[in-house]
Amino acid sequence: MSAIIDCPSPNFDERDVPISMLVLHYTGMVDAASAIERLRDPEAKVSCHYLVAEDGQVLRMVDEEKRAWHAGRSHWRGVRDVNSASIGIEIVNPGHEFGYQPFPEEQMDALVPLVADIVRRHGIPKANVVGHSDIAPARKQDPGELFEWNRLAKLGLAVRRPTRNLLDPNWTDGGFLLALERFGYDVRDPQAAVVAFQRRFRPEQVDGVIDGETRAILLGLLLGNG
Numbered sequence: 001m002s003a004i005i006d007c008p009s010p011n012f013d014e015r016d017v018p019i020s021m022l023v024l025h026y027t028g029m030v031d032a033a034s035a036i037e038r039l040r041d042p043e044a045k046v047s048c049h050y051l052v053a054e055d056g057q058v059l060r061m062v063d064e065e066k067r068a069w070h071a072g073r074s075h076w077r078g079v080r081d082v083n084s085a086s087i088g089i090e091i092v093n094p095g096h097e098f099g100y101q102p103f104p105e106e107q108m109d110a111l112v113p114l115v116a117d118i119v120r121r122h123g124i125p126k127a128n129v130v131g132h133s134d135i136a137p138a139r140k141q142d143p144g145e146l147f148e149w150n151r152l153a154k155l156g157l158a159v160r161r162p163t164r165n166l167l168d169p170n171w172t173d174g175g176f177l178l179a180l181e182r183f184g185y186d187v188r189d190p191q192a193a194v195v196a197f198q199r200r201f202r203p204e205q206v207d208g209v210i211d212g213e214t215r216a217i218l219l220g221l222l223l224g225n226g
Helices: 032-039 105-122 149-154 173-183 190-201 212-223
Strands: 004-006 012-014 021-026 050-052 058-060 066-068 086-091 129-131
Touching: 021 105, 032 050, 050 105, 086 105, 105 149, 173 190, 173 212, 190 212
Parallel strands: 004 058, 021 086, 021 129, 050 086
Antiparallel strands: 012 066, 050 058
């Protein structure tokens, strides 16, 4: 793993619970400089533990032992204070608002060992390596459908998309949402939850429709058929 540069943000406080999650974001700003400035602005009240630039440079903005302010109102598998329970990584990318684009190879090459190191040291289960859109589906889209989740999954660092033994359980929409909630999503906004699930596990078609493939993928995840 390449050297990490300290770039402290004042935006943090104390954790209330042990670390059990890793949340990946994109910065969603026009460039890295704008994102770094905002993440260090006391008035903005946002931050992250690490930022990974497009060229692969990694900045440490908040010490892992502290609670960075990256998740906002969020929920995952019963955890509502996600900031307290997680480490947050911002990945420089303009996002959907400013020209969403694939994540450069140099950036992914730096991100993967960083994720691996964090997961190993904290014993974070791969089911708790999530995107911002997973934990806040009604508010967020990041890191988005272009993020290479499969690259992390192949290394055992994130949940793999099921590709074998896929069977459509023919759930009603209500049954699907109950199963989606069981998997970890907040389903109070059903449409947003379905879109977030597809963005993560079926990025080639993000339409919010609970179709047979979407149902089958979720069943495969619940059965562990990765």
